[in-house]
Amino acid sequence: MTTAVERITPGPGRCRRVVCTLLLVLLLPAAGCGGGRRPAARSPGSKVGDPAREAPARQAMSREVRERILEGAMDVLGNIDAYEEQVAFSQVFDRLNQWSHAVGDVADSAAGEEGGRAWRIDPLLDSLPERLRTPGVTRGLDGMAFDASTDILALRDQRWLADVSATARGDAIDDLDVARNLFDWTVRELALVSDPPMVPVESNPGTRWFSPGEVLLAGRASVPQRAWIFLELLRHAGLEGVMLATAEGTGGALRPWIPAVISGGEAWLFDPGYGLPVPGPGGVGVATARQAAADPSILAAFSLPDRPYPVQAADVARVGVLVPATPTNLARRMHHLDRQLAGSRRIDLSLDAEALAGRAVAALPAVDGGGTRRTGLWEFPWETIDRRRSGAADVERALARELRPMSLAISRSVPRQGDDRGTITFRPLYAGRLREFRGQIDGPEGAKTAYLAARPGNAAINEALRGMPPEQADELKRAYEELKADATYWLGLLTLAEGEYEAAVDYLGRMTLENDPDGVWADAARVNLARARLGLGEREEAARLLRADESPQRFGSRILAARIAGPAE
Secondary structure (H helix, E strand, O other): OEEEEEEEEEEOOEEEEEEEEEEOOOOOOHHHOOOOOOOOOOOOOOOOOOOOOOOOOOOOOOHHHHHHHHHHHHHHHHOHHHOOHHHHHHHHHHHHHHHHHHHOOHHHHHHHHOOOOOOOOOHHHHHOOHHHOOHHHHOOOOOOOOOOOOHHHHHHHHHHHHHHHHHHOOOOOOHHHHHHHHHHHHHHHOEEOOOOOOOOEOOEOOOOOOOHHHHHHHOEEOHHHHHHHHHHHHHHOOOEEEEEEEEOOOOOOEEEEEEEEEEOOEEEEEEOOOOEEOEOHHHOOEOEHHHHHHOHHHHHOOOEOOEOOOOOHHHHOOOEEEEOOOHHHHOHHHHHHHHHOOHHHOOOOOOOHHHHHHHHHHOOOOOHHHOOOOEEEOHHHHHHHHHHHOOOHHHHHHHHHHHHHHHOEEEEEEEOOOOOEEEEEEOHHHHHHHHHHHOOOOOOOOHHHHHHHOOOOHHHHHHHHOOOOHHHHHHHHHHHHHHHHHHHHHHHHHHHHOOOHHHHHHHHHHHHHHOOOOOOOHHHHHHHHHHHHHHOOOHHHHHHHHHOOOOOOHHHHHHHHHHHHOOOO
């Protein structure tokens, strides 16, 4: 059953008429919700299946052919919203394995001849507990064959992260300015939630064990997920970052704390839970770990009368270093693929974890008594991979629930040659997110157009549901209400990022916070509405909104409120 919806939506510099049709299609959001407009061509006999299936026999292949195969694979990944996702994955899998088998064992020797880093099993892998080094997670690190069930999904996520990093850095050139822009994007775009925890325990195991790409799509993240996304964005921007971890005395367990950007021989501190960089001396700039260890007032600035900041100067002197590397970053095939990607196809994949840990240690204050700092891999990304591979039902339910609006499709009328018009079908919310990642904001193929298409009128939705069984109609109506709410909120963030503060106030205030004060976006809308009010010069109103924040970011909001308008009376 379909119903045409005609709406007038603003285009760049003028009003533009868009004709849409609601398609009552609700697909299970597996693997991040494919949102295709056209299918990718299959290789003869290709399919997504057992990652251990035999690849084609190795044949001699010229460098030009290898580059064309690789370019084709990366082009599909870069425009995956234009394809049916599972078919696209199959095509990428086949092409990458054609390339890897053509490269073969000569890749390692070629890397050495060209002065590149030779691949090896990273020694920091031994720092992980045995339960996270299971064969299901670490199998094939030294292989050149790509895994259909994990590698292609990881590469898709890395493509999106690279796109976000290129967009969010803006015009910044200085390392610290780039880092601040990436951190600001992370805090603004990822609403803070409490699930999953930094370290799962029996009483709080968590359910939202999402991959980075799924976190980006959902637009919601816990503190460790925010930290992970920020560190990934740094790597794609050519910067280095690690997680710092505090320790309970000598030899005590390391507790992950906050990310640090390693630049200029210093470790610059950012707190994703507070949503703020750690302020430097006198509240100016960003603090380094050395400054925080030497000056107790640095971290004390994050303390509140009823909530002291949990880390103090003495703790910084004992911090350890945790490198955010995953199997993708440590695999031999990714090491060689990384060396072949350049220009618009560039994705930073490979990581020498041990070397990065060494540079991070050198950027920290000297250890008392001349001891050594503890280093290792950050367990949270590996925990995520392990729990996703186990297929826990609660994780799958959480993913399906959050990404459900991504699977709703709309048909849109588009002009063709002459006076003819055709119809394309797309998932507007999914397309809007990916266009936003790529920085495609305005125009008929921009994120704004997609988000606006995801906001059909109530009358159109009711007409589309007419005649359906009540239970099915109620379920789809809720899904369309979620679609509209998500699109409205993200339009608010887009206008906020562009400095269109009055429009942002309307989307985030009237259409989100006031329309649904207890909705899933209410807390994040309140915090970002404060940003918009601050942009309009309304400091007292911005401070009031921040003081009203009850989200997991509330402590940082109270700190920021005190900065911009003084403490509440």
